[in-house]
Amino acid sequence: AASAQPMRSAALRGRAASLTGNPFLAEGCLHHIEDALILIEGGRIAAFGPYADTIGRVPEGVPVTEYANALILPGLIDTHVHYPQLQMIASYGEQLLAWLDKYTFPAELEFADQAHAERVAKLFFREILGAGTTTAAVYCTVHPGSVEAFFAESERFNTRMVAGKVLMDRNAPAALLDTAQRGYDESRALIARWHGRGRQLYAVTPRFAPSCTQAQLDAAGALLAEHDGLFLQTHLYETTDEVAWVMDLFPDRASYLDVYARAGLVGPRSVFGHAIHVGEDDLCTCHQAGAALAHCPTSNGFLGSGLFRLFDAQDPRRPVRVGLGTDVGAGTTLSLLKTLGDAYKVAALQGTKLDALRAFWLATLGGAEALRLDDRIGRIAPGYEADLCVLDLAATPLLGFRTGTCRDIEELLFVLMILGDHRTVRATWVAGECVYDNRRTGDPLRY
Numbered sequence: 001a002a003s004a005q006p007m008r009s010a011a012l013r014g015r016a017a018s019l020t021g022n023p024f025l026a027e028g029c030l031h032h033i034e035d036a037l038i039l040i041e042g043g044r045i046a047a048f049g050p051y052a053d054t055i056g057r058v059p060e061g062v063p064v065t066e067y068a069n070a071l072i073l074p075g076l077i078d079t080h081v082h083y084p085q086l087q088m089i090a091s092y093g094e095q096l097l098a099w100l101d102k103y104t105f106p107a108e109l110e111f112a113d114q115a116h117a118e119r120v121a122k123l124f125f126r127e128i129l130g131a132g133t134t135t136a137a138v139y140c141t142v143h144p145g146s147v148e149a150f151f152a153e154s155e156r157f158n159t160r161m162v163a164g165k166v167l168m169d170r171n172a173p174a175a176l177l178d179t180a181q182r183g184y185d186e187s188r189a190l191i192a193r194w195h196g197r198g199r200q201l202y203a204v205t206p207r208f209a210p211s212c213t214q215a216q217l218d219a220a221g222a223l224l225a226e227h228d229g230l231f232l233q234t235h236l237y238e239t240t241d242e243v244a245w246v247m248d249l250f251p252d253r254a255s256y257l258d259v260y261a262r263a264g265l266v267g268p269r270s271v272f273g274h275a276i277h278v279g280e281d282d283l284c285t286c287h288q289a290g291a292a293l294a295h296c297p298t299s300n301g302f303l304g305s306g307l308f309r310l311f312d313a314q315d316p317r318r319p320v321r322v323g324l325g326t327d328v329g330a331g332t333t334l335s336l337l338k339t340l341g342d343a344y345k346v347a348a349l350q351g352t353k354l355d356a357l358r359a360f361w362l363a364t365l366g367g368a369e370a371l372r373l374d375d376r377i378g379r380i381a382p383g384y385e386a387d388l389c390v391l392d393l394a395a396t397p398l399l400g401f402r403t404g405t406c407r408d409i410e411e412l413l414f415v416l417m418i419l420g421d422h423r424t425v426r427a428t429w430v431a432g433e434c435v436y437d438n439r440r441t442g443d444p445l446r447y
């Protein structure tokens with residue numbers, strides 16, 4: 001296993017780009033080096049600079065991996081995804097609430113079987129690492145074993161992951177429900193076992209307000225109050241039917257977000273999926289609390305949920321943290337490149353333009369900021385954890401033809417976010433180890 005090996009040194013050579021700040025709020029946020037060297041020591045980036053200036057720092061015996069006609073980026077960050085839903089991705093014809101009943105809950109019921117959970121966790125890591133994703137905020141199922149299977153697989157690759165057991169104590173099949181007390185107890189045990197073990201981090205994960213009683217939301221709040229550094233992830237304002245149901249279930253609350261706020265669930269490590277139908281007051285609350293939203297464009301399009309107002313969320317008068325989410329299985333891909341292509345179209349449908357710098361910020365440093373991990377991941381910079389993805393500028397004949405005409409890095413990034421997918425990913429590095437290489441014959445993760 002990768003984690004059992006000593007942390008070796010490594011060096012990568014190639015064109016590289018990394019965001020240094022939020023381009024929604026400031027200019028000049030791109031660090032781009034045409035011929036860069038990235039030196040890695042002990043799983044972290046030790047140096048990042050022009051090859052000619054940096055090669056002298058590479059210790060003798062450390063191999064330099066050269067990536068020609070490629071672009072090295074920070075590993076991509078998926079701030080909202082359900083690994084148990086790989087089995088029912090691409091399920092036809094329903095909107096959120098019927099889709100949950102008809103497809104999602106039956107698929108999640110199968111995670112009572114531990115062998116099934118382990119198989120799907122393995123497939124999930126194969127898929128995300130092959131897509132250049134190195135960190136994700138992940139929903140497991142109500143079964144503690146689904147979390148065990150997930151973190152055990154993550155530990156094999158030494159990926160930095162945020163995940164948790166789903167809490168749900170009403171409005172789903174009985175075999176998929178816990179209780180407020182049982183959900184609390186099981187979460188506590190998982191937190192003790194996994195939170196802060198290696199690179200693994202725990203997220204308290206109430207599914208969404210309609211599947212949780214007030215007692216369960218309060219228990220989630222108690223967990224957050226009892227432990228430092230825990231995350232909170234749930235769904236918020238995804239569809240109009242869902243919002244109406246929430247206001248029916250919690251008639252005393254001022255808004256959907258208020259349901260969570262009154263249980264102590266709105267804080268700096270909270271990540272709310274979707275937030276399509278969110279209003280100004282709740283955006284202000286998120287800004288003040290430092291809570292984050294996950295923009296899930298392929299899911300929002302697939303379920304017909306609506307258009308997330310990215311530029312509204314990023315209003316410099318009260319910017320709200322935003323990351324990018326695939327939201328598989330409502331989302332239609334685990335590729336964050338493809339997800340950026342959809343994010344561009346969602347912006348276009350609102351008469352706005354999602355440029356490549358803002359887009360790649362969302363998929364890297366913005367995601368890291370949303371998860372409060374921006375001091376460790378999301379950038380290529382000294383001290384940062386060495387999670388990288390390498391894109392092949394000629395992965396397909398068309399991509400090679402098109403990127404050959406790009407005049408600058410912004411045009412190149414834009415072409416990659418519109419045309420890129422799994423095939424575009426040449427290699428993925430996690431904590432200084434190459435965990436995926438699409439030319440390495442016999443690579444267990446190879447396509």
Ligand code: GUN
Pocket residue numbers: 082096100104207208235238299327330
């Ligand atoms: N709301 C509650 N559960 C889910 C889920 O699994 N997927 C999506 N997209 N929305 C949800």
Ligand code: ZN
Pocket residue numbers: 080081082235273327
């Ligand atoms: Zn979701």
